[in-house]
Amino acid sequence: MDANKIKLSDHQVFALAANFTMGTSIIAVTATIADYAKQDAWLVALIAPFIGLPFIWIYHSLMKLHPGKTLIEVYYAVFGKFIGWILAFLFSVFVCFVSTPSVTFYIGNFVQTQYMTETPLYALFFIFVICLMVALLYGLEAVARSAEISVVIVSGLIIFAMLMNLPNIHPKNLMPVLEEGFTPIIKASIQLASVLTWPCILFTMFYPINTDNTNKTRNSLFFGYTWGTIINLIIVTMSVLVLGSTIASNSQYSTYLMAKEISLGVINRVEAIISFSWIVTETVRNILYFYAAAVGISRLFGISDYKKIILPLGLVCLVYAGVNYPDSYYVGKYDTIGWTTEIGVYGFVLPILMLIITKIKIKIGRL
Amino acid sequence: MGIMLIVSLGLFAIVLCIVEVPKMLNAKEYKEMIVFFVILCFGVIVAILKILGVHLINPQDIVTFIYSPIIEAFKSVLEK
Numbered sequence: 004m005d006a007n008k009i010k011l012s013d014h015q016v017f018a019l020a021a022n023f024t025m026g027t028s029i030i031a032v033t034a035t036i037a038d039y040a041k042q043d044a045w046l047v048a049l050i051a052p053f054i055g056l057p058f059i060w061i062y063h064s065l066m067k068l069h070p071g072k073t074l075i076e077v078y079y080a081v082f083g084k085f086i087g088w089i090l091a092f093l094f095s096v097f098v099c100f101v102s103t104p105s106v107t108f109y110i111g112n113f114v115q116t117q118y119m120t121e122t123p124l125y126a127l128f129f130i131f132v133i134c135l136m137v138a139l140l141y142g143l144e145a146v147a148r149s150a151e152i153s154v155v156i157v158s159g160l161i162i163f164a165m166l167m168n169l170p171n172i173h174p175k176n177l178m179p180v181l182e183e184g185f186t187p188i189i190k191a192s193i194q195l196a197s198v199l200t201w202p203c204i205l206f207t208m209f210y211p212i213n214t215d216n217t218n219k220t221r222n223s224l225f226f227g228y229t230w231g232t233i234i235n236l237i238i239v240t241m242s243v244l245v246l247g248s249t250i251a252s253n254s255q256y257s258t259y260l261m262a263k264e265i266s267l268g269v270i271n272r273v274e275a276i277i278s279f280s281w282i283v284t285e286t287v288r289n290i291l292y293f294y295a296a297a298v299g300i301s302r303l304f305g306i307s308d309y310k311k312i313i314l315p316l317g318l319v320c321l322v323y324a325g326v327n328y329p330d331s332y333y334v335g336k337y338d339t340i341g342w343t344t345e346i347g348v349y350g351f352v353l354p355i356l357m358l359i360i361t362k363i364k365i366k367i368g369r370l
Numbered sequence: 371m372g373i374m375l376i377v378s379l380g381l382f383a384i385v386l387c388i389v390e391v392p393k394m395l396n397a398k399e400y401k402e403m404i405v406f407f408v409i410l411c412f413g414v415i416v417a418i419l420k421i422l423g424v425h426l427i428n429p430q431d432i433v434t435f436i437y438s439p440i441i442e443a444f445k446s447v448l449e450k
Contacts, residue, residue: 039450097436101429190447304405311394311402314386318413326426333430340448341434344441 011214015147017223017230018154019291020206024231025157026288027198029281030258031109032235033242035198035339037252039191042177044248047191048239052232054192055200058350059228062204063221065358066211068365074207075302080370081357088303090353095299098349099205099292100316104323106289107131110282111324113256117278128324131286136317138290139297140310143209146294150287154230157280161234164276165241167265172244197343199232201350205295255331293320375421383414 011019037044069077075095079087111127119127138146181188206224214220242251242261251257258281262274294309297316301309328334364370387410394403419426434441441448 093436097429097433101433105430190450193447301405304401306402306405308402311390311399312406312409314390315406315409315413318382318417319409322413322416322420322426323429325420326428327430329428337430337434339450340441340445341430341437343448344437344444345433348437348440 009142009144009209009213011144011147011209013215013220013223015144015151016210016214016220017227018150019147019287020203020224020227021154021230021234022150022157022284022287023203023206023291024199024228025154025234025280026284027106027109028231028235029161029238029277029284030113030256032195032198033239033257034252034255035194035335036191036239037243037248037257039194040187041182041252042179042243042248043181043188044191044243044251045177045236045240046180047188047195048232048236050188050192051195051199051235052229054196055203055228055232056225058196058200058354059203059225060221061354061358062207062210063224065354065361066207067216068358068361069211070216071212073209073212073298073302074204075299077207077357081360081364091299091303094349095296095303098345099299100296100320101323101327102202102292103135103289103296103320105327106285106292107135107320107324108328110285110289112328113278113281117256117259125321125325128321131289132317132321132324134286135290135293135320136313138286139294139313142310143213143294146287146290153283153287157284158230158234160276160280161238164262164265164273165237167267167270167273168241168245168261171264172241173247174244176244176247193347194339194343196351197346199235200228201346203228204346204350204354205291208295208298372421376418379414379417379421383410386410 033044036047040047065077066072066074069080072080075091078091078094081087082090107128108124110131111124114127115122115124138149210220210224238258242257245261245264246254246257250260254260259274259277262277265271265273293316297309297313300316301307301312306312328337361370390406391403394400394406416426
């Protein structure tokens, strides 16, 4: 098989994981968790790695028991041909493929509202979808190599922008701590996990099969995830410190708003740095969703090379980028309820269930 | 505007077929060809419907419908 010959190095796995985790968190996620947890949003971001790493460990140990398989074949092996096919179909179409136009919408909508207000949305979607298709026709290895470059640039730029923002912080924005107890923090942690942690299940589409299956690779996956959550922690904390929780939760792009506060005499309009970093990392995230969808759909129908169906899938993705989110009210409603439930089933319930079933099957010698 | 879009869409589909189909025929990959055509036809049909302004079914509504029992059970946890 063509797609299986690709081997990603450990550092490339780190770069992909870090890019994927940073992707949504740079701009889009702050508003959601500030909406749930108010001024305690930084606490939520602080515990994110401790919630996330056990899940990544579960994904790793599940895939370690099924060497040489992607998640699709693991569904077959664990649940049998029929139920496995249905679960794999729901995963690759309704989790991965439906997310691709949604993320495209996020990028296009952001560029339209902040920069190109007169450009029709579909013109922007068109550019981003072409970018997706070209990236996947080059293959995962090219994406991983570009991610290696972008993770350094993006992290550097974000840390630079946050340091520039230090004069604007108001420490009293964090007070009072734990005003309403732990309930809002738990609810916000679920929302944050639905964006940062559980989507990492789609790493299993390439993780053991296209990488080395050693503890070192696992550690680089852990490290990439932790790196992304640290950047997320910095961004969320700074958003609440600079803007206060009310403004941070009410504006859709609060990080962008926060970067607008920076002014250092000569250096102005630093917010372009933030939007550049966000568009780059979100595109990598989108490419990974699209890759998982393309590989998943091609495995479902027994196609060896996913590159054959990239162009038609791109056309479908372009059309649905304008259909998935009819208005901004729907964005908030779907992302906090529908998406969280769906990814909770696929990233939280099913992997644990599959791990237990696999262990039992190995014990009774049926696998 | 709509006519132009539909014509360019048709051109895209035709060029894609001209480029891709002979390769698959030579390699005798008929399964690939069926999946390719199904996805391409689906894409062309939804694109034409979208250009004509027809209201397409939102896939995220389907997701919400599929998981509606779970959503009902966990609504208090998910909502603010």
